[in-house]
Amino acid sequence: MTLPIDTGPTTRDALLTCEQMAACDRFTIDNGTTGFTLMLRAGQGAARHIRRAFRPGRVLVACGPGNNGGDGFVIARDLREHGWDVTVALLGAVSSLKGDAAEAAAHWDGPMAALSAELVGSADILVDALFGAGLTRPVEGAAAELLARAAGRAASGRLKVAAVDVPSGVHGDTGQVLGTACPADLTVTFHCRKPGHLLQPGAELCGGVRVVDIGIDPAAPAMASPAARVIAPALWQDRLLPAGPADHKYTRGHVLVLGGAMPGAARLAARSARRMGAGLVTVCTPEEAVPLVAGDAPGLIVQDIPYDLGAFVSARKVAAIVVGPGLGTGAYAWRLVEAALACTLPIVLDADVFSLFAGRRLPDGGPAVLTPHGGEFGRLFPKIDVRESGRVAAVSRAAEQCGHTVLLKGPDSTVAAPDGRCALLDGAPATLATGGTGDVLAGAVAALLGRGLPPFEAACAGAWFHREAARRLGGTALLAEDLADAL
Ligand SMILES: NC(=O)C1=CN([C@@H]2O[C@H](COP(=O)(O)OP(=O)(O)OC[C@H]3O[C@@H](n4cnc5c(N)ncnc54)[C@H](OP(=O)(O)O)[C@@H]3O)[C@@H](O)[C@H]2O)[C@H](O)CC1
Numbered sequence: 044m045t046l047p048i049d050t051g052p053t054t055r056d057a058l059l060t061c062e063q064m065a066a067c068d069r070f071t072i073d074n075g076t077t078g079f080t081l082m083l084r085a086g087q088g089a090a091r092h093i094r095r096a097f098r099p100g101r102v103l104v105a106c107g108p109g110n111n112g113g114d115g116f117v118i119a120r121d122l123r124e125h126g127w128d129v130t131v132a133l134l135g136a137v138s139s140l141k142g143d144a145a146e147a148a149a150h151w152d153g154p155m156a157a158l159s160a161e162l163v164g165s166a167d168i169l170v171d172a173l174f175g176a177g178l179t180r181p182v183e184g185a186a187a188e189l190l191a192r193a194a195g196r197a198a199s200g201r202l203k204v205a206a207v208d209v210p211s212g213v214h215g216d217t218g219q220v221l222g223t224a225c226p227a228d229l230t231v232t233f234h235c236r237k238p239g240h241l242l243q244p245g246a247e248l249c250g251g252v253r254v255v256d257i258g259i260d261p262a263a264p265a266m267a268s269p270a271a272r273v274i275a276p277a278l279w280q281d282r283l284l285p286a287g288p289a290d291h292k293y294t295r296g297h298v299l300v301l302g303g304a305m306p307g308a309a310r311l312a313a314r315s316a317r318r319m320g321a322g323l324v325t326v327c328t329p330e331e332a333v334p335l336v337a338g339d340a341p342g343l344i345v346q347d348i349p350y351d352l353g354a355f356v357s358a359r360k361v362a363a364i365v366v367g368p369g370l371g372t373g374a375y376a377w378r379l380v381e382a383a384l385a386c387t388l389p390i391v392l393d394a395d396v397f398s399l400f401a402g403r404r405l406p407d408g409g410p411a412v413l414t415p416h417g418g419e420f421g422r423l424f425p426k427i428d429v430r431e432s433g434r435v436a437a438v439s440r441a442a443e444q445c446g447h448t449v450l451l452k453g454p455d456s457t458v459a460a461p462d463g464r465c466a467l468l469d470g471a472p473a474t475l476a477t478g479g480t481g482d483v484l485a486g487a488v489a490a491l492l493g494r495g496l497p498p499f500e501a502a503c504a505g506a507w508f509h510r511e512a513a514r515r516l517g518g519t520a521l522l523a524e525d526l527a528d529a530l
């Protein structure tokens with residue numbers, strides 16, 4: 044057991060499903076690296092992070108019957124070699140272990156006990172190596188009891204928890220909990236993160252996530268088409284050009300915000316589109332709201348809804364439209380959405396649009412970004428169950444079904460394009476759960492569409508800038524107006 048630890052920088056933005064990760068494993072093994080070598084790198088890399096994160100104490104390593112448990116045995120040995128007091132608690136019999144896990148167990152010569160919740164009572168640190176990528180059903184019985192006992196002890200500050208690959212019970216593809224899971228302070232995963240590390244409730248249960256490079260062959264086919272990517276500027280930055288000397292307001296994109304029953308929402312969308320770099324922003328709103336909206340900012344063009352919207356957008360060289368924020372759901376709203384879609388310009392559809400078209404096919408239009416929150420998503424796509432399929436699969440299916448980019452908002456915002464691309468936003472501050480922030484996002488995405496980004500890239504970039512602005516503002520109470528100004 045003296046292989047070097049191989050933990051350099053790894054693939055930062057790819058998110059692989061458990062199946063894709065297993066395929067990467069197999070590809071690497073087929074190309075000459077043994078499975079046991081991968082396990083040693085995984086376990087030793089995880090142990091190194093555990094030694095960095097926690098002070099030495101009494102460690103209980105809870106090992107499951109598969110390779111996650113195998114990693115646990117490697118971690119146990121490494122920590123013991125570093126002088127830590129380690130006990131292994133095994134679910135099942137040693138004789139039932141197979142392959143690499145059996146080999147790792149054979150190298151363990153320290154204390155070992157049958158898995159039981161009581162063991163948690165005398166531990167300062169739990170290494171949770173029960174189930175990882177091979178979780179197939181809800182965690183029950185002795186494993187569930189141990190995790191529940193550990194969660195209680197951790198909540199009272201008497202136990203630190205390090206999860207191997209994922210907190211046991213969290214599904215790596217969806218972030219959903221099957222049965223039970225214990226919140227970890229640290230989760231060490233391998234090669235790259237999995238969607239479940241970013242999706243709730245998994246993300247919250249992981250604590251800090253560290254990635255260990257275990258030497259997966261970079262030519263592994265799954266790496267060319269990961270299930271999803273982490274939203275980061277690399278996705279759009281070569282297409283989002285800064286203003287140059289040849290630019291004028293129309294080349295920077297004229298954004299049209301269509302207002303309705305609640306003019307505050309259109310005002311927020313307009314403000315954020317301007318801050319996001321739109322060359323020009325016009326708000327068309329019912330006549331009675333014109334003075335109110337116009338009073339907002341002298342640089343905004345405000346007028347009532349034109350009779351012929353198609354003629355208006357071509358005369359004014361509109362590049363992108365936002366419709367939905369504060370729109371209302373009456374006949375007026377319906378006609379306006381239809382007219383906006385008929386312009387066939389890039390468009391952001393938000394808020395009330397999803398009530399208007401609940402469970403129905405959207406009329407044909409230009410390339411669109413739909414920005415529903417969970418409730419709106421359920422109204423628009425009633426046959427897609429997000430909880431059951433997980434956000435990556437659910438939003439991807441929605442995008443394919445409607446033929447447009449869908450941005451499902453939330454603490455784990457998920458963007459999917461009809462061509463199968465999917466991306467997840469990491470670490471959005473909870474302060475974004477405030478009224479008006481969605482209107483700000485809609486305006487930001489519209490400005491990016493107007494600046495020439497394709498819908499998927501505009502949705503990803505909008506979500507990212509929105510999160511960055513919220514992070515910069517910090518604090519506990521975020522005002523949507525401040526957020527728009529901070530973009
Ligand atoms: N490249 C890598 O990422 C590497 C990962 N490694 C580690 O390997 C695991 C995945 O190992 P695998 O053996 O495929 O799966 P698990 O160990 O997670 O679990 C499989 C066993 O657990 C049983 N199981 C599953 N769910 C339950 C449950 N709810 N209750 C009880 N038992 C459960 C399952 O039983 P079956 O009857 O379903 O077969 C299996 O016995 C990965 O997560 C990493 O930690 C490698 O070390 C190196 C490379």
Ligand SMILES: [K+]
Nearest residue numbers: 174207209211
């Ligand atoms: K685990």
